Amino acid sequence: MRDPYSVLGVKRNAGQEEIKAAWRSVAKAVHPDQNHDDPLATVRFTEAGRAYDLLRDPDKRSRYDRQQREAEFRRMEQMRRQQAERKTKAEAPRTSDEAAEDMISRIFGVDARSQQADARQQGQARPQPQAQADGAPMQDARKTVDDAAAVDAMPARGGAPAAALISAIIRRIRGGRAKLDKAPDLVATVAVTVEDILNRVRPTVETPEGQTIRVPIGAGTSDGQVIRLKEAGHRIENLKRGDAVITVRVAPGRFRTDGFDLRIDLPITIENAVLGCETTIDGPLGPLTVTVPAWSGSDQTIRLEGEGLVKDNGERGDLVAEIRLLLWEKPDAKMIDLMRSLREGLYL
Incomplete structure (x- = not known):
């Protein structure tokens, strides 16, 4: 995922109102119904929704900012190490x-x-x-x-x-001649999709020796999960082989992960948001019927229990549908008159 601040076009110290206003502006500009000739409109609209979902939650935003700072620190450290290596080679x-x-x-x-x-x-x-x-x-x-x-x-x-x-x-x-028993661990990261986790697809990691390691994915796996594979890491002569320490990252797709819960956008029109409706969404295991309550605003959520990722104990997380209001493909004169009357206090 790209930097959410860049996606919404706001500064890193932007307030919640500014972020919300930016999201509405971007969502309206990139909405698929307004960009029929752009095959990437859906991707940009989804990306804007994810960026807003991250930045509007103080905990998620704080965690993301901290991770960015740590990543920047690691990049600086890597640059220092590379400079030191070049100096050593010289x-x-x-x-x-x-x-x-x-x-x-x-x-x-x-x-x-x-x-x-x-x-x-x-x-x-x-x-x-x-x-x-x-x-x-x-x-x-x-x-x-x-x-x-x-x-x-x-x-x-x-x-x-x-x-x-x-x-x-x-x-x-x-300490000098202390007996060694184990080589360093191999640290790596693998990217998977929600479908990969549900289907227990085994991603691969290649070792420095050219060997291929298959990482077991299944119950209890979520974004950020760390899997340790015994004696699958680095090899050093006269030492026990190290472990492979693999961090699982869930790649962007139809669903966003929140622990073992899955989140998905639910676009609905204004009349259905006001009056309520029943609609169908594609869940991780097939179509699901969703009941939208009357007078549902954007950012409200509908929770479908037991439709998320599988936990260690066999239970499943939930699927959380986040309502996103949509306009019709073409302007509607009656709706425009109604909105104008509500804003200007005129009654026809």
Whole structure:
């Protein structure tokens, strides 16, 4: 969905009255009945309704503004990381002969060589082979230390591999030679429709290794749902595979999600709004009959229980139809006279 403020053409500090007036103006301008030659008129009209639905609710608007600020912060952080990566690549010739531990030690400002010296002393303190006692050249101390110290001290000529750098960072954070047990998680987002959720379609996510993961979608799934798939994330040598953490986002369509409730626009004409009527809408599982009470204004809602998304306990949310007033395709002289008389106090 595009920025709702841009859709309605209002500033981010606009008040509710200004937002409501902007929505009425935009809805009238892009209404499908007024734009028969425009195949995208319905899309724009629906988009305007969604923007107004978000901005007129203080909680939704506050949540959206907060998410936008967080997204902007993440974009700034990503830009900083990219600049840092470009700077690191530019300095690559100077650091090409560094081992993973040396590089991380330089970044963290800690001298790893003292730790490696301790490891060598521990290795030399062990009983040496007879060949060394007879005056043979002493082997590199790295080959005599324990496995963990050997991994820490192993040189990586020509630049440290990415997996070695990640392992070194994790070791540094967890405290030197602390035993590692799990690689980082793979974090991703998948976009689905309401129909995908109801039909339990399994969207896919591709891992950095080129594998395809199918994400289970079904009961209990809604917008923002986080699904964790065990041992489906990143792979690093000698570590347990990480998990895949997938966030589900519901793409715009006929329905808008509100938790496990679904929302849909219900266009009705002025006479039906005043007198009331029965009409039919396309629900997520088929046609549904809706009774519109007399004197129903725009922004009023009709709730159809048990027609929404399925929850974890098997129950279903509701389908909420939001009334939208429509004018006829062509101007009606009698209605114009009636409206003029109501506005100007004339009675014919």
